[in-house]
Amino acid sequence: MEPEPADDAALLRAHAAGDPQAFARLYDRYDRACFQFIRRLLGAAHGEAAEDVHQETWIAISRSAGAFDPTRSSFAAWLFSIARNKVFDHFRRQRVAILASAQDDAALAVPDPGQTPLEQVQSRELAQEIVNAVEALPLEQRGVFVMFAQAGLSLEEIAQATGVAVETAKSRLRYARAKLRQSLAGERSAHV
Numbered sequence: 001m002e003p004e005p006a007d008d009a010a011l012l013r014a015h016a017a018g019d020p021q022a023f024a025r026l027y028d029r030y031d032r033a034c035f036q037f038i039r040r041l042l043g044a045a046h047g048e049a050a051e052d053v054h055q056e057t058w059i060a061i062s063r064s065a066g067a068f069d070p071t072r073s074s075f076a077a078w079l080f081s082i083a084r085n086k087v088f089d090h091f092r093r094q095r096v097a098i099l100a101s102a103q104d105d106a107a108l109a110v111p112d113p114g115q116t117p118l119e120q121v122q123s124r125e126l127a128q129e130i131v132n133a134v135e136a137l138p139l140e141q142r143g144v145f146v147m148f149a150q151a152g153l154s155l156e157e158i159a160q161a162t163g164v165a166v167e168t169a170k171s172r173l174r175y176a177r178a179k180l181r182q183s184l185a186g187e188r189s190a191h192v
Contacts, residue, residue, distance in 0.1 A: 008075030009068065016065040023062060030076065033151045034058075034083055040146045041087045043135045046094070053090050057083045077157035080147055084161060133183040141176035148173055 008029070014022035034057060039050040060082050068078055134142060140162070147153045147161060159169040 009070035012065050012068050012075060015062070023065075026061075026075070027058060030079055034079060037080060037146055037151050038083050038087060040134065040150060041084065041139070041143050042090065043142075044131070046090065049090050053083070053086045056089075057086045060086065073160040074157055076151070076153055077160040080151060080153060080157075081161035081163070084143055129184060130180075133180050136183065137176050137179055141172045141179070144169055144172040145176040145180070 008026060011022040011026045015026065035050065035054045038053050038057065039047055042050055042053065057079070061079060064082075068075065073081075134145065137145060143162065144158055147158045148155070153161065155166050155169050155173070158173075159166040162169060164172075
């Protein structure tokens with residue numbers, strides 16, 4: 001049986017001490033979830049910046065490894081907090097008003113290969129409606145929703161990552177879900 005993987009804080013400490021493999025293991029664990037979070041928070045209108053913001057996030061993680069305090073938050077919450085801040089930095093640099101985007105997102109529009117052509121079109125349309133609804137959320141609600149639904153963070157971790165109380169994170173998630181339900185219910189009735 002394989003040994004248990006080292007916990008994230010131990011890997012980060014090992015990286016800070018000069019172990020290059022430790023950082024690679026952390027990166028492998030969180031790379032995909034971090035990139036998807038960044039891409040979703042940026043929205044399709046700024047999707048081309050996702051790779052740069054992702055890279056900036058991991059550089060910041062590497063440089064700040066010694067500053068991580070596992071008694072204050074989990075590594076995942078710390079990582080998503082840094083990623084969130086890098087997204088906000090991007091928007092500030094671009095001097096862009098954070099607006100909703102209704103652009104195509106090919107990653108969510110991939111149909112099931114067993115579907116008929118009509119089912120494929122309906123599936124793409126539904127995926128696009130979901131993407132549009134998520135991207136139409138206010139940025140704070142979108143961030144909380146994506147951290148919860150896509151990255152799998154707990155409300156406590158989301159609160160740590162966003163610097164708000166757990167009740168505020170819970171409220172933002174509740175509002176996001178309500179807006180998504182309302183938006184998607186409206187879309188469904190429009191197609192019926």
